[in-house]
Amino acid sequence: MTDRPEGHSIGGTPPATIRRRKRPDMIADQIRERIVIEGLKPGDRVPAAWVSPEKLGISRGTCREALKLLEFQGLITSKTGPGGGVFVSSVSERDAIHLLDNLFLSRPPSIADIYALRKALEPELAAGLAGQLSADEMARLQASIRLYEAEPTSAEEEYAQRIAELDFHAELANCSRNKLLGFVCNFLLSLLKDKTECRAIYLEPTPWWMRDTGINYQVRLLRALMAGDGERARKIMHEHMSEAEKFMLERAVLAAAKPKA
Amino acid sequence: MTDRPEGHSIGGTPPATIRRRKRPDMIADQIRERIVIEGLKPGDRVPAAWVSPEKLGISRGTCREALKLLEFQGLITSKTGPGGGVFVSSVSERDAIHLLDNLFLSRPPSIADIYALRKALEPELAAGLAGQLSADEMARLQASIRLYEAEPTSAEEEYAQRIAELDFHAELANCSRNKLLGFVCNFLLSLLKDKTECRAIYLEPTPWWMRDTGINYQVRLLRALMAGDGERARKIMHEHMSEAEKFMLERAVLAAAKPKA
DNA sequence: AGATATTTGTTCGTATGTATT
DNA sequence: TAATACATACGAACAAATATC
Numbered sequence: 001m002t003d004r005p006e007g008h009s010i011g012g013t014p015p016a017t018i019r020r021r022k023r024p025d026m027i028a029d030q031i032r033e034r035i036v037i038e039g040l041k042p043g044d045r046v047p048a049a050w051v052s053p054e055k056l057g058i059s060r061g062t063c064r065e066a067l068k069l070l071e072f073q074g075l076i077t078s079k080t081g082p083g084g085g086v087f088v089s090s091v092s093e094r095d096a097i098h099l100l101d102n103l104f105l106s107r108p109p110s111i112a113d114i115y116a117l118r119k120a121l122e123p124e125l126a127a128g129l130a131g132q133l134s135a136d137e138m139a140r141l142q143a144s145i146r147l148y149e150a151e152p153t154s155a156e157e158e159y160a161q162r163i164a165e166l167d168f169h170a171e172l173a174n175c176s177r178n179k180l181l182g183f184v185c186n187f188l189l190s191l192l193k194d195k196t197e198c199r200a201i202y203l204e205p206t207p208w209w210m211r212d213t214g215i216n217y218q219v220r221l222l223r224a225l226m227a228g229d230g231e232r233a234r235k236i237m238h239e240h241m242s243e244a245e246k247f248m249l250e251r252a253v254l255a256a257a258k259p260k261a
Numbered sequence: 262m263t264d265r266p267e268g269h270s271i272g273g274t275p276p277a278t279i280r281r282r283k284r285p286d287m288i289a290d291q292i293r294e295r296i297v298i299e300g301l302k303p304g305d306r307v308p309a310a311w312v313s314p315e316k317l318g319i320s321r322g323t324c325r326e327a328l329k330l331l332e333f334q335g336l337i338t339s340k341t342g343p344g345g346g347v348f349v350s351s352v353s354e355r356d357a358i359h360l361l362d363n364l365f366l367s368r369p370p371s372i373a374d375i376y377a378l379r380k381a382l383e384p385e386l387a388a389g390l391a392g393q394l395s396a397d398e399m400a401r402l403q404a405s406i407r408l409y410e411a412e413p414t415s416a417e418e419e420y421a422q423r424i425a426e427l428d429f430h431a432e433l434a435n436c437s438r439n440k441l442l443g444f445v446c447n448f449l450l451s452l453l454k455d456k457t458e459c460r461a462i463y464l465e466p467t468p469w470w471m472r473d474t475g476i477n478y479q480v481r482l483l484r485a486l487m488a489g490d491g492e493r494a495r496k497i498m499h500e501h502m503s504e505a506e507k508f509m510l511e512r513a514v515l516a517a518a519k520p521k522a
Numbered sequence: 523a524g525a526t527a528t529t530t531g532t533t534c535g536t537a538t539g540t541a542t543t
Numbered sequence: 544t545a546a547t548a549c550a551t552a553c554g555a556a557c558a559a560a561t562a563t564c
Contacts, residue, residue, distance in 0.1 A: 023552075032363075036455070042367050048529095059553040061322075064531075065329065072333045075363045080530045081561030091364045103335075103357045106303070109441035116389070116439055120381040128377070178377055180370035180452075184445060191441075284532075320534050325550080342541035343548045 027056060027066035032075060035088060042090035046076065051086050093183055097190050108195060111252055115245035118188055119238065122169065125176055125185055126221060126237040131228030137175045138226065144168040145218050159203055166193060168218060201251040213243060285326035288317060292327065293336060296349060307337065307347040354444055358451050369456060372513055376506035379449050380499065383430065386437055386446055387482060387498040392489030398436045399487065405429040406479050427454060429479060462512040474504060 034050055049055050053063040067086065070076045074091035078084070133141070145168060148161035166189050173189070176182035206214075217240040224232040295311055310316050314324040328347060331337045335352030339345070394402070406429060409422035427450050434450070437443035454460075478501040485493040 022550095036366060061533095061554080062552060065552095067530095068329075069333060073360055073363050075366070078530065079561085080528090080559070082528045083562060084529050084560085086530095088367075090367050091360070093364065096361060096364045099360055100357060103352045103354075104441070106351045107440065109439070113439045113441045116385060117382070117442055117445065120385050121378070124377060124381050178370070178374045179368065180365070180374045181378055183364075184378065322535080323533055326533085328550095339550065340541085341539090341548085341550050343543060345541075345549060 023058065024062055024065040024069060027058065027063065028069040031066065032070060035075070040088045042088050044088045046086040046088060048085055093186070096183075097187050100187055101190060101194055104191065109191065111195070111197065111248050112245070114188055114191055115241065115248070117184075119241045119245065121181065121185055121188070122172075122241055123234040123238040125172060125178075125181055126225070127230040127234035128178055128181070129172065129175055130225050130230035130233050132177060133175060133225055137171075138222070141168065141171055141175075141222060144171050145215065145222070149215060155203065155205070158205060162206070163193070165214065197252060197255070200255050201248060204251065204255075214240075217243075284319065284323055285330055288319065288324065288327035289330040293331060296336070301349045303349050303351040305349045307349060309346055312347050354447065357444070358448050361448055362451055362455055365452065370452065372456070372458065372506070372509050375449055375452055376502065376509070378445075380502045380506065382442065382446055382449070383433075383502050384495040384499040386433060386439075386442055387486070388491040388495035389439055389442070390433065390436055391486050391491035391494050393438060394436060394486055398432075399483070402429065402432055402436075402483060405432050406476065406483070410476060424454070458513060462509060465512065478504075 031046075031050055035046065040046065051063065051067060053060045056063060067076065067078065071078065074089065074095060076086050077089040078086045144164065147164040152158040152161050170186055170189050173182040173185035176185070217236060221233055221236045221240070224230075224236055292307075292311055296307065301307065312324065312328060314321050317324060328337065328339065332339070335350065335356055337347050338350040339347050405425065408425040408428075413419040413422050431447055431450050434443040434446035437446070478497060482494055482497045482501070485491075485497055
């Protein structure tokens with residue numbers, strides 16, 4: 001009988017505390033909570049006392065498991081050696097989106113699902129950008145448009161242009177002063193890019209009317225943004241999204257109808 | 262097979278066999294590979310032989326580590342008891358949201374940022390739910406409202422009611438046929454719940470007019486949903502979000518002005 | 523440069539709790 | 544209720560990494 005003085009009952013709370021959740025999970029949450037409350041920033045050292053098995057009244061293995069969980073979540077990293085220990089780390093937006101992509105891999109949202117969100121968010125994004133763009137940002141956006149201004153001469157070029165078009169929207173998202181909004185928009189773009197269904201559509205030639213109106217939208221959008229007219233920008237983007245959705249849905253049924261072509 | 266030729270530390274041989282990768286990682290990959298190749302679907306039972314330490318030639322603890330890893334990744338869950346064991350699961354939405362919370366921990370979005378998204382998405386969510394709710398879902402939503410129908414008599418109760426109010430929106434999100442939309446809405450709610458700023462606001466008493474209009478909105482919303490009137494639901498939710506945002510922003514400046522109270 | 527000390531990481535065997543039959 | 548099968552937790556010993564002297 002390894003007589004642990006108090007064993008694994010943390011604060012003493014004996015009264016019928018039903019312990020459904022696993023211990024490492026609880027410990028991890030506890031540590032995370034402390035980090036949040038104390039306001040530790042990426043790069044900061046997590047005090048050894050917070051993660052010491054003795055202080056926590058748990059075994060090394062359990063503690064390690066908790067830390068591993070936090071590490072997997074990208075919240076901390078640990079370094080070996082003297083002066084080493086546990087440090088707060090920051091998750092990059094790209095990594096987070098990658099993990100989310102994996103999440104939706106098993107039950108991928110439909111094109112309609114994705115566009116329901118894009119129709120709601122991208123106009124908001126556009127409106128928020130009106131009169132806010134720096135000269136540098138504006139230049140990058142205009143350069144982005146130029147990439148697909150020319151008539152495509154090959155299927156590869158066509159595909160590259162379609163991707164560049166998505167990148168235009170990604171640029172917009174990155175410019176957003178509302179980082180949360182920018183993140184979600186980028187996530188939606190990533191979903192679109194990854195969908196094999198969409199890839200197939202992008203590989204087919206785009207009809208002239210879609211290309212034309214597409215570029216038309218972007219130019220009008222930039223003009224509205226430069227003029228600081230948020231409402232016009234919102235309206236333009238909403239129309240653009242509606243058109244794009246209609247186009248994608250039509251192509252999707254076409255592609256489904258003739259999978260051989 | 263049963264006992265590995267050499268313990269877990271070979272007397273020497275550092276040069277030839279470089280074992281960079283850790284054993285649990287390798288085992289985990291091995292098991293995942295098998296699951297993918299065999300085409301096991303979520304809910305399927307993972308054959309005990311695949312995860313038995315003896316068959317794998319490893320110790321119980323090491324095997325557990327491997328399983329833990331797969332559990333972190335959301336690929337499996339394990340149930341106790343006879344007939345229990347390891348089962349294939351799909352990544353839980355909760356874990357994914359946890360991940361995102363960590364992303365924004367270091368640069369938390371403002372209340373205005375969050376509500377910019379909520380104002381755009383929650384009305385969409387509501388509209389999509391019109392006439393789609395099952396009797397069971399409707400019952401749960403109504404039960405959720407009842408939790409904060411009564412006048413709160415203490416600060417704790419008040420706080421609990423505020424959280425329950427958020428849970429109502431979480432229920433809505435979970436009902437959504439557009440899982441992507443539901444996911445993002447849940448994520449926004451999680452951000453709100455985590456914000457220390459918001460926690461402080463929630464702890465303060467809610468003025469009667471806010472509570473009243475709050476419940477009013479929910480009841481009207483449910484009525485519109487039951488009637489299958491998507492446009493009315495959208496409008497109601499939009500108003501609700503605008504009101505809630507205004508309220509939160511006002512309380513935020515108040516809380517900032519008198520941090521002592 | 524090299525030995526040492528410090529800290530994290532890995533793996534084992536064993537004990538204990540818990541849910542199902 | 545008892546038995547059983549399984550997950551969970553613990554502690555010890557070993558290994559690797561790294562800063563300091």
